[in-house]
Amino acid sequence: MTPSSDDALLPLEAVRPAQSSKDTKGAPVPAPENPVARVVVDSPLPHLDRPFDYLVPGTMHETAEPGVRVRVRFAGKLVDGFLLERVPESEHEGRLTPLERVVSPERVLTPEIAGLARAVADRYAGTLTDVLRLAVPPRHAKAESEPRKTDPPADSQDQDTSESPPPAPSPSAWDAYPTGSSFLDALRDGRAPRAVWSALPGARGWAGAVAEAVRATLDGGRGAVVVVPDGKDVALADAEFGRLLGPGRHVALTADLGPAERYRRWLRVLRGEVRAVVGTRAAMFAPVAELGLVAIWDDGDDLHAERLAPYPHAREVLGLRAHRTGAGLLIGGYARTAEATQLVASGWARPIVAARTTIRTLAPRVRPAGEDAELAKDQAARQARLPSIAWRALRLGLESGPVLVQVPRRGYLPALACRHCRAPARCVLPPPAPALAFLGRRTRTRNRARKPVSPGRAGADRAGYPGARPSCCGPAGCGPAGCGPAGCGPAGCGPAGCGPAGCGPAGCGPAGWAGAAVSWAAGAQGWPRGPVLPVVRPGGRRLAVPVLRQPAPAGRRHRRQAYGGGARPGLPLRAGADLGT
Template sequence: MSSDNEQPEEPAASGPEQLALIRETVRKAKVPKAKPRTWRGAVLAKELPVARVLVNKGVLHLDQFFDYAVPEELDADARPGVRVRVRFGAGGHRVREGRREGGGLIDGFIVERRADTDYGGALAALAYVVSPEPVLSPEMLTLARAVADRYAGSLADVLQLAVPPRNGRAESKPSPEPLPLPDAPDAGTWQRYGRGPAFLSALAGGGVPRAVWTALPGPHWPDELARAVAATLASGRGALVVVPDGRRAARLDSALTALLGEGRHALLTAESGPEKRYRQWLAVRRGSVRAVVGTRAAMFAPVRDLGLVAVWDDGDSSLSDDNAPFPHVREVLELRATHDKCAFLLGSTSCTVEAAQLVESGWALPLTAARETVRQAAPLVRTVGDAELARDEAARAARLPSLAWQVVRDGLKTGPVLVQVPRRGYVPALACERCRATARCAHCAGPLQAPDQRDVSCRWCGRDAGDWHCPECGGTRLRARVVGARRTAEELGRAFPAVPVRTSGRDHVLDAVPGRPALVVSTPGAEPIAEGGYTAALLLDGWAMLGRPDLRAGEDALRRWIDAAALVRGQSEGGTVVVVAEPTLRPVQALVRWDPIGHAQRELAERAELGFPPVSRMAAVIGRTDVVGAFVAAAELPGDVEVLGPVPLPDPPAGRPRRPGDPPIGETWVRALLRVPPGSGAALATALKSAQASRLARGGTEQVRIRIDPLDLG
């Protein structure tokens, strides 16, 4: 490698000598009609002397390619897809113009070698090639551009998520030789699903089926996903599976190893460390490994001849990236399935509204088990409502209803019992005092709030709602749903002094527990696997999750309940779940019937009627009040857009570490929601991206954050 500082200095030429030098440079480059391109007298590459470079500047007004001259000594290494360093002045320069002098060095990728440039001035030369390893393929570049356009972001920002940082030691090691194709697996427990064996057969035969899979409760889903991957590999194609966290990735990794043996798949998780992760990523890009299991960043893994993309538990918020432009794994894999013409599998023990929409639109087919099979695999679910708690002396004394106490006592005779308790810090919501239906704005159907305990307004559009009345029962009085986790572990320890109590939560997450009698208290998402399954489970304080002022509160509560209940033994083995929540509420009834699909379908129908996502498309614009107002006014938004707000954003919770998206200390930020009907989402993203690029090009310094399809609308 050589940098520009190592190139020999030549005396400045002038007059006829300078003209002769220019002509000689053009002649050596063999570029017809090429404009003079020299840099400190460097000799250019003889063929294709121009490199089109994507510079790593994640700002929208520089979201384009820039042309650079290729010195002869870099010709062999400067191939499309490699990392390079180029000179680029602060704030950039004109379109496709490299900074001639004085600019700082910046990372970039060569996307193309060309014979000529359409820029009329002298080009800067590539400073040096960081590595001759091509890491950016044309397929990845196409995918990154599609993701950037969908989320109103820059191509450079997407590639920062897609291409891991370089590790020299990992790059210098050769990747293993590819293994022979495995045999197609048998259906195994896929037999329990009506179309399961046919789905595997289609994958093994080179087909491209698309399915939304509602998995049965129990421990079999990792093996079932592994069989889908094995069937795809047997067809000579690659497979990619993305899961929300490292614990589930480890389970799928073990299942694939048991089914196929070592060396046929790569595990891409943060727990692997930078060197091992990059070595595995290179093995995938080089074609040595054809299957990938990983967490969120693996959605961009460069799998060769991609035949299947799969995502598990798409409702988990971990699958939405926290870095601009905030892509979601489900949407990225949908784009890959479309562009690469490969199979698609969305699996979960629950069902999101987005999954239901994929089935309703016909884009994917449902992959489910018969109701009789579901009843056998699922535990018995019983409910305890508020009225029963009020009359229950045991509940008032120990915060444990008599029914729950009995279920725990019986379950501890043969194995461990799981107790799920909501996390602290849920935001209070307002509800009807009479029927407890969530209070929503009459104009936009957003959740209501009462910041000063008196004035009631909408969290979305900010309109006053002092004259609110309940559309369900006609009530006019509101109540606050106070939420928060209770000291459940200590209380259960006093109630069952002879039984060990284990806890699993954010600070300490257990992966597994033995099958011996014990109480396992866990927050949602941190439930450990029990050997042989839990004998029973308690889902406490259901009102805490259902009372969140968010569009997804019911869907998310049901998903977390089902995830926990799926770890309990089936009803045929005596498994029982007790949920402490109002029995008449829709998510509770869906849990009792074990019907997540029906719940998602009804939610989708209601959202279509009210104009909620995913039927509509939304974008959030966040920043200071004056900046957001000016930005929205200047943007050339689609004619059918509806602007909700802006409304002030709440301050970050006390004690929580500050995050990149938090407002500066002492400043109050607002959020405006932009809503468009179906078919206008792409136009909205294009308008917001164009407005942001124009603002930055004019020197705008005030921060404006844009998020397409925000997860939290509360």
């Protein structure tokens, strides 16, 4: 009986050609379990932002665990990478490249940090390797090879005193807030409260309250991460943590520690030796096990924004981490930012605010200057640098302590003062009509040749105003001869004077630095005159003139006169000009 065609078929192994010794020679033997490793390679290219499958040799079966640093061959080069996970098989149909070596058996990338890094990269449109570069510090072989502190001696200062922490402070810093005690109770019970905290100003500060929140979290059997703007805040929080938590129960992470010490402290957190971390923005990725609280102080500080790609913000990263792990969140500061207010408005977080009576007691009183009632009492406050209400506040504040004066920018107002008595030079008479006509003629004929105005002509322009003089010498007074007790000639006020066209024997004319023509023209055209402060350079031969906020004149020649060279007779002086002797 002839067999059928189906019965004549042989197994595939029987017809498959045997592999030659050339193909099997030197081939690595796969690991007995989960021989495929998924590795994220250190590549900045966005289209390579995904894990790649590699073969785990049998010799690396014990050391190639998820989270270790590895070296792989990628595009013909040896590159660094992190082993994310091991799976039984790969979707790749071709031959897999084996791992070159395991850099260190330390599992530096935990699954929680790996998932957080992926979420941050997706949120900020970055790559996973860029975020991992921020999350995992560079390896320090000496610090990594040091033995772990398992059972320190009884007389060691680094002994963990977690079983006998210091007593809780009384009264608590959270007693001033109506919902403060419930927030601490939720942390002790293992819940995940999310709050935006408006801290009260005062001598107690914010670090003690944050330390109490961390202690409540540790009492509940979970860990905490606190992020602050700079090293000064880290030192302040570190001292409070040591006082409330006890020695050895927390670590402080800053860039000033150096690579070895920073990596040593980071390993203590990774290995579970400590469960509380305080540091700058890099601490937001601290691998704390069983995270129960993430806190950030002063989230409006620009130091919380990372300077490297993909430029994550510590507040956003901690918010993602709290959402993914089910931990509590505390956003604190003396002022609430717009982002924190949005979290409260959406209901995702709850506010922690003191009562209004407590805020009025501790917070300073703020009164804006420039109100209509104050301006009605003091008309000069419109042009004054410090109005009368500010002077009263300064005087009252100095009776009880120091006073801080904050101004929009630093600087001074240059002015002209007497060489002998340092009194500011001001013209005390109203402007004459000929002076205004003189300025109008000079403006229309700006391209004509100019001649210095003589003291006689300056006096003629001020006809009808006998006894005209600048009021610059205090009780001693100035005669028609000039601005000092010894008098001034036509050349001005000595070495620090104002030029040949200045305060001559006829007083102030339209060509002078403080003449009625210049001063009144500034007020007539709407330019604010403002206060004049006498500023004299010690030992110098030149003085500055009052600042006139005038628009730049048009024309090339007028631009040269306004911004280059000294002042010219018969023209309004430019802002900040210096007059030679």
